[in-house]
Amino acid sequence: xxxxxxxxxxxxxxxxxxxxxxxxxxxxxxxxxxxxxxxxxxxxxxxxxxxxxxxxxxxxxxxxxxxxxxxxxxxxxxxxxxxxxxxxxxxxxxxxxxxxxxxxxxxxxxxxxxxxxxxxxxxxxxxxxxxxxxxxxxxxxxxxxxxxxxxxxxxxxxxxxxxxxxxxxxxxxxxxxxxxxxxxxxxxxxxxxxxxxxxxxxxxxxxxxxxxxxxxxxxxxxxxxxxxxxxxxxxxxxxxxxxxxxxxxxxxxxxxxxxxxxxxxxxxxxxxxxxxxxxxxxxxxxxxxxxxxxxxxxxxxxxxxxxxxxxxxxxxxxxxxxxxxxxxxxxxxxxxxxxxxxxxxxxxxxxxxxxxxxxxxxxxxxxxxxxxxxxxxxxxxxxxxxxxxxxxxxxxxxxxxxxxxxxxxxxxxxxxxxxxxxxxxxxxxxxxxxxxxxxxxxxxxxxxxxxxxxxxxxxxxxxxxxxxxxxxxxxxxxxxxxxxxxxxxxxxxxxxxxxxxxxxxxxxxxxxxxxxxxxxxxxxxxxxxxxxxxxxxxxxxxxxxxxxxxxxxxxxxxxxxxxxxxxxxxxxxxxxxxxxxxxxxxxxxxxxxxxxxxxxxxxxxxxxxxxxxxxxxxxxxxxxxxxxxxxxxxxxxxxxxxxxxxxxxxxxxxxxxxxxxxxxxxxxxxxxxxx
Amino acid sequence: xxxxxxxxxxxxxxxxxxxxxxxxxxxxxxxxxxxxxxxxxxxxxxxxxxxxxxxxxxxxxxxxxxxxxxxxxxxxxxxxxxxxxxxxxxxxxxxxxxxxxxxxxxxxxxxxxxxxxxxxxxxxxxxxxxxxxxxxxxxxxxxxxxxxxxxxxxxxxxxxxxxxxxxxxxxxxxxxxxxxxxxxxxxxxxxxxxx
Numbered sequence: 001x002x003x004x005x006x007x008x009x010x011x012x013x014x015x016x017x018x019x020x021x022x023x024x025x026x027x028x029x030x031x032x033x034x035x036x037x038x039x040x041x042x043x044x045x046x047x048x049x050x051x052x053x054x055x056x057x058x059x060x061x062x063x064x065x066x067x068x069x070x071x072x073x074x075x076x077x078x079x080x081x082x083x084x085x086x087x088x089x090x091x092x093x094x095x096x097x098x099x100x101x102x103x104x105x106x107x108x109x110x111x112x113x114x115x116x117x118x119x120x121x122x123x124x125x126x127x128x129x130x131x132x133x134x135x136x137x138x139x140x141x142x143x144x145x146x147x148x149x150x151x152x153x154x155x156x157x158x159x160x161x162x163x164x165x166x167x168x169x170x171x172x173x174x175x176x177x178x179x180x181x182x183x184x185x186x187x188x189x190x191x192x193x194x195x196x197x198x199x200x201x202x203x204x205x206x207x208x209x210x211x212x213x214x215x216x217x218x219x220x221x222x223x224x225x226x227x228x229x230x231x232x233x234x235x236x237x238x239x240x241x242x243x244x245x246x247x248x249x250x251x252x253x254x255x256x257x258x259x260x261x262x263x264x265x266x267x268x269x270x271x272x273x274x275x276x277x278x279x280x281x282x283x284x285x286x287x288x289x290x291x292x293x294x295x296x297x298x299x300x301x302x303x304x305x306x307x308x309x310x311x312x313x314x315x316x317x318x319x320x321x322x323x324x325x326x327x328x329x330x331x332x333x334x335x336x337x338x339x340x341x342x343x344x345x346x347x348x349x350x351x352x353x354x355x356x357x358x359x360x361x362x363x364x365x366x367x368x369x370x371x372x373x374x375x376x377x378x379x380x381x382x383x384x385x386x387x388x389x390x391x392x393x394x395x396x397x398x399x400x401x402x403x404x405x406x407x408x409x410x411x412x413x414x415x416x417x418x419x420x421x422x423x424x425x426x427x428x429x430x431x432x433x434x435x436x437x438x439x440x441x442x443x444x445x446x447x448x449x450x451x452x453x454x455x456x457x458x459x460x461x462x463x464x465x466x467x468x469x470x471x472x473x474x475x476x477x478x479x480x481x482x483x484x485x486x487x488x489x490x491x492x493x494x495x496x497x498x499x500x501x502x503x504x505x506x507x508x509x510x511x512x513x514x515x516x517x518x519x520x521x522x523x524x525x526x527x528x529x530x531x532x533x534x535x536x537x538x539x540x541x542x543x544x545x546x547x548x549x550x551x552x553x554x555x556x557x558x559x560x561x562x563x564x565x566x567x568x569x570x571x572x573x574x575x576x577x578x579x580x581x582x583x584x585x586x587x588x589x590x591x592x593x594x595x596x597x598x599x600x601x602x603x604x605x606x607x608x609x610x611x612x613x614x615x616x617x618x619x620x621x622x623x624x625x626x627x628x629x630x631x632x633x634x635x636x637x638x639x640x641x642x643x644x645x646x647x648x649x650x651x652x653x654x655x656x657x658x659x660x661x662x663x664x665x666x667x668x669x670x671x672x673x674x675x
Numbered sequence: 676x677x678x679x680x681x682x683x684x685x686x687x688x689x690x691x692x693x694x695x696x697x698x699x700x701x702x703x704x705x706x707x708x709x710x711x712x713x714x715x716x717x718x719x720x721x722x723x724x725x726x727x728x729x730x731x732x733x734x735x736x737x738x739x740x741x742x743x744x745x746x747x748x749x750x751x752x753x754x755x756x757x758x759x760x761x762x763x764x765x766x767x768x769x770x771x772x773x774x775x776x777x778x779x780x781x782x783x784x785x786x787x788x789x790x791x792x793x794x795x796x797x798x799x800x801x802x803x804x805x806x807x808x809x810x811x812x813x814x815x816x817x818x819x820x821x822x823x824x825x826x827x828x829x830x831x832x833x834x835x836x837x838x839x840x841x842x843x844x845x846x847x848x849x850x851x852x853x854x855x856x857x858x859x860x861x862x863x864x865x866x867x868x869x870x
Contacts (some may be wrong), residue, residue, distance in 0.1 A: 538728065571736045596736075597729025619729075645740060646814055 060500060061510045063090040068530075071462050071523040073475065074133040074147050075496070077101075078517025081128045083149055083160065088462075088473055088523055089498055091512035099158045099167050100128030100151045102613075108167075110613035112589065112624035113544075116322040117311045120154050120172050129153050131519045132183065136225075140187035140251045140467030144528035146229050148183040148192050155179030157194055159229055161315075163532045168313050171231045174306035174328055175202045175219040175238075181247040181260050183223070187467065191234065191289065194221040195244035195260045202238060203305065212269035216241035220260060221328075222289055230312065235292055235301055235329045237340060239285060240393045241267050243276065246351050246417075251467050252358030254376040256290040259361050263348035276348070277367060281400065283342035284352055284363050286379065295336045301329035316543040318621050333394040341383060342392065344400040345372050351417035351458075355426065355441050356467050360405050364415035364428065371415050371428060373444070375405030406444045411437040416457055417520075419464030421471025421501060427464075429456040429476065436476055436499070438506060450506045452476040452497055453484050461501070462523035470525065474499045474506065477518040485513055494518055535599040537620030544622035546591035551575040556665050563588045565667075569603035569617065570595040571644040573669065574637070577652030581665035584629055584656060590615075593622040604640030607654070614640045629656040678865065682772050684858035685780060689768025691851040695720045695761050698844035701798070703824055705734070706836040716746075717842065718798075720757035723748045741822055741833075742813025743805055753797060760790065768855065777866055780859040788852065799826050 063069050069087030072094070077084055081101030085094040102109035102118065109118045109126060118124055128151030135142040146168070147160045155176035161168040173179055173194050181195030199218040201207050207215045217238050224234040242262040250257040265282045268275030295301065306328040313320040333340050347365035349372070354361055361374040382402040389397045412430030420426050426441050434455050438448040458477045462470040476499065481492040493513035500507040539549065548554050548566040554575045557564045563586050568575045574592075582588060594603050596619035605615040610627040617623045629635070639650035657663040699717035706713045715726040716734055723746060725731050735745040748754055764787055771779040806823025817833065824830065824837045831837075841849070 536729075540728075595732075597727070598733045598736075644736075649814075 057507070057509050061089040061091065061498065063087065063092070068526060070526060071470075071473070072526055072529055073460070073462075073521050073523040074135070075477070075514050075518040075521040076130045076133050076149060077515050078131065078494070078519040079129050080516030081130050081151070082515070083130065083133055083147070084515040085165065086512075086514070087526075088475070089509065091496075091498060091510050093515070095165055096515055097160055097165055097167065099149055099160065100130055100156065100170070102126040104613035105616070107613050107615050107623065111615055112626055113319045113622075114313070116320040117167060117170055117313060119309055119311055119322040120156070121174070121307045121309055121324070122154065125154050127153075128156060130158075131180065133520060133522050134183050134185050134192065135466075135522045135524055136189040136229075137185055137187055137466055138189070140255075142463050142466055142522070142524045142528065143189075144524055144532065145189075147522065148185065150179050150182035150194065152179050152197070155182075155194065155196070157183045157192060157223060157231065159225075159231060161229070162529050163534050164315070165533075166313070168229065168315075169231055170311045171223060171233070172308040172310070173221050173233070174308040175200070175204075175217075175236060175304075175330075176221060181220075181244045184247045184249055184258070184465075185225075186249040186258070186289070187251045187255050189225050191222045191224055191249075191258075192231070193247050193249065193258050193260075194223060195247055196220070197243050197245060199241035199243065209269055212241060213267050216267075216269075218242055218244050218262075219330075220244060220258075220285070220287060222258075222292065231310065233308070233325075233328050235296055235331050237287060237292065237331050237333070239333065239340065239395065240265075242283070243272075244285070245349070248352050248354045248361075248465060250354055250358050250361075250376065251356070254354060254358040254361075256288065257376075258287045258289055259343075259352045259354065260285040260287065261345070261349040261352045261363060262342075263350075281344040281346050282348055282365075283397070284345045284349060284361060284374065285395075286341045286343060286361075288339055291339055292331055292336070295331055295339065296329060300335050301331055303327045304330045314543075315537070316541055318537070318542065318544050318623065338383075340395045341379070342395055342397040343374050343379065343403050344389065344397060345374070346370065350415075353418040353420075353426075353465060356420050356422075356469060358467075360441060362418045362426065362428075364417060366414055366416055366431070368415070369410050369413065371408035371411060371418070371439075372404065373406045373408070373441075374403045378405060379403045406442070408437075408439050408444045408446065411439060411446050412449070417459060419459055419461045419474070420469050421461060421464070422469045423471060425471070427459060427461065427474055427501070427506075429459045431455055431457065431479075436474070436506065438501070448505050450499065450508065452478055453495060453511065454478055454480040454482055458518075458520040460521040460523060462525065465522075472500070472502050473509075473523075474501045475518075475521060475523070477514075477521055479517070481513070484511060496521075536597060536601075537618060539593075539595065539597055539620040542593065542620055542622060544591070544593070546589070546624065547622045548591070548593045550595065551669070554667070554669075556581065556667050558665055561586050563665075565590045567592045567605075568595050569593070569605070569639065569650075571601070572639075572646035572650045574605075574639070574650065574652050575669045576667035577670075578668045579652070579666070580655040580657075581663045582629055582654055582656050583661060583663065584632055584659040586629060588627045588629065590625045590627060591622055592617050592625070594619050596620070601643060602641045603643055603650070605637060606640050607637040608635045616641060629654075632656050632658050681780070681858040681862040681865070682775055684854045684861070685768060685772040685783075688851045688854035688858065689765045689772065691847050691854065692761050692765040692768070694847045695844045696758065698847055699724075699842045700844040700848070702838075702840055702842040704838040705737070706838070707834050719754075719844065720761055721754050723751070723754070738805075738822075740813070740815045741817070742810035742815075743822060744808065744810070746805070751801070753801075757794075764790070777859065777862040780855065780862050784852065784855050784859050787855070791848065791852070795826065802826065 071088040073086040073088045083097045098108035134148045136146040155173035159169040176196040177200045178197030180197035183192040199216040201215045202217040220237045222234045223231045243264040245261045247260045262283045264276035311322045345363035347368035349363040350366040351364045363372045382398045387399045387402040412433040414432030416429045418428040456476045460475045476497045478495045481495045494517045496518045498510040548568045594617040615623045701718040703716045704713045825839045829838045
């Protein structure tokens with residue numbers, strides 16, 4: 001390694017010297033690089049990955065076998081509907097957490113216990129579009145309790161428990177459409193917010209689309225999160241029919257406010273790419289949620305019929321329940337003075353990001369060449385002095401020059417999102433020019449610029465939207481992959497790049513594909529999550545109504561055509577493994593309890609012809625497969641997760657008799673071989 | 676005070692034995708690549724347990740591949756007898772300390788050491804039984820291989836390294852022997868000088 005560093009250093013020195021003298025610098029570099037590559041190759045053949053001119057980049061992302069990454073990164077799968085968990089800096093995939101989409105690999109949304117998690121007021125929906133993971137915070141710092149994520153299409157917000165890395169709760173959002181400005185948290189996770197991207201008639205009704213300006217509204221939801229993490233919609237704010245794009249809550253001095261970007265302040269309902277891009281300035285909506293709490297306490301909230309569901313997974317019963325809530329409380333600006341203000345912001349602002357001090361609210365006008373930073377202090381005095389440009393549907397519009405705090409001039413094209421480090425710097429993505437720009441908060445000067453591959457959307461710095469960023473790494477989350485990896489036909493996973501941002505200049509370290517789309521991501525120090533990670537579920541705490549606490553508990557019960565099989569698994573057999581007395585047309589529920597009490601010993605269950613996915617049951621857990629046998633015969637079932645040396649022997653048979661027969665229910669394990 | 680020393684030592688020796696009710700006598704650890712932290716089994720005078728509630732089940736799952744019978748604490752009578760034996764020894768130590776007779780001291784020490792030897796031999800017999808008395812139906816059979824864990828020390832058993840060493844309770848019993856033996860020695864010595 002030392003030799004390699006010497007070689008690298010030496011090659012750089014030579015390169016620089018020749019560079020100055022030569023008239024053909026590129027050719028010289030190439031020749032010298034080749035020479036150095038040959039001469040250094042022998043000494044460094046065990047570490048070729050580091051490349052000859054790249055310094056020790058490889059060692060910065062190398063996490064040795066059996067060693068752990070420094071950060072957990074949670075990347076949204078975008079249109080996959082899931083979250084994938086990566087280790088940083090290695091970029092290794094640790095797990096895909098099923099959230100909004102059925103996942104046959106894990107039985108998520110297929111087994112009876114998790115089907116209610118995907119229930120909505122429309123019924124069961126097996127997919128959604130998941131965009132923004134958001135870690136829970138305490139005192140403005142990520143705390144490793146939960147991560148939230150939005151479902152765009154059928155508006156929902158999910159909460160994932162970081163002790164199990166499983167989705168624990170999904171709440172549906174009524175009066176919303178395209179739940180995009182979501183689920184951004186307040187600094188103690190008092191709320192996660194969920195603004196609608198598309199305005200719709202509220203309440204929904206059969207009206208002409210042309211009546212958009214009269215009939216449509218935009219709803220911003222504030223979801224209360226209690227100590228256990230349970231979510232309930234505390235209130236919705238009904239606003240003009242704009243598109244509410246992204247959000248961030250204030251922190252420190254601006255705690256108590258949440259900021260939402262808007263576009264389509266033109267209130268167009270067709271050809272929005274043109275018609276929603278006409279105004280020079282759209283708005284950032286500043287919502288005073290502490291005042292909203294006061295208005296709710298005063299009874300200003302209107303109970304509006306708005307059926308929606310709350311789905312909760314119970315870790316003791318290992319079962320989800322879906323509950324319908326009939327109404328939401330709605331606040332209207334005309335009844336609630338001071339609740340919302342509009343801050344004019346150039347050209348269809350996309351991301352809105354609040355710096356770690358809470359003073360600056362950065363609006364990224366995606367069709368603008370500049371970045372706008374509003375000052376929270378200025379905003380408060382503009383409100384105080386009633387510096388209003390106009391009022392739109394009872395919402396005062398503050399004067400642009402009274403709220404502006406600074407402008408970053410021409411840093412790039414198409415600014416989208418900004419995150420922060422712990423040294424007073426900000427990092428903004430530029431979609432059109434495909435780069436990330438580092439700039440100084442307060443002086444607004446551009447410090448550095450690096451290309452991304454290609455067309456970066458969000459970026460992520462661990463804790464980069466909290467009060468305490470950990471500015472060691474930055475990940476660019478890209479929309480377009482093109483030639484970055486070996487081609488895989490027309491469709492490719494989207495790419496992400498990891499940069500070292502600990503120095504003055506950003507340095508590209510790693511380029512890796514992600515599951516689906518890495519729309520947005522958040523990362524957290526492993527030490528805030530790892531110690532709490534559960535190894536298995538204690539069997540004695542299992543409260544599943546159809547559990548079997550031991551092999552003595554296993555049995556089969558028939559009630560009409562409903563048959564319940566209480567089955568257990570332990571290395572390396574099912575109990576029972578010979579089952580007779582099932583008939584064609586029965587509704588069979590196989591309740592499998594995994595009796596194991598050891599880390600990483602799941603058992604799976606698959607039954608031939610069952611029109612569903614496997615079960616994958618963690619130690620101490622009970623899961624249920626629903627099976628309607630269609631044909632008489634004897635069907636094999638087996639364990640799908642390679643569990644032990646005798647995994648291939650972990651199998652059994654179920655006999656299916658004709659529909660009109662009257663077979664005796666029989667079940668056994670290891671008995672009949674004696675005869 | 677110096678005169679009282681043997682008596683105090685003897686009382687302490689007797690009281691130290693009571694720690695055996697919550698400190699394990701012995702620890703057997705199984706190490707294999709898939710068990711990076713090892714599987715620890717703790718043997719108490721009144722129970723057999725693991726580092727976690729599921730450990731004993733996990734050990735029995737491993738053992739069933741080679742046809743070893745499951746370790747079921749309820750079917751081991753020693754776990755009911757040993758607590759009484761320890762209580763008796765502890766009680767006798769206190770009574771003998773009260774009587775303060777050097778021959779009773781010596782008698783206790785010798786008897787306790789013999790009891791410990793019997794205990795170890797019994798432990799060996801159990802290990803021999805588990806290691807040799809294997810089911811004919813065992814899924815995996817290894818000709819000529821013994822699965823008996825060592826009485827004390829480390830041993831390779833197929834893919835595992837088995838480590839068997841005294842644990843806190845075992846050391847407490849040793850301290851008890853040391854204290855009572857010292858007390859007896861001092862008792863004999865002071866008696867010689869005074870007489």
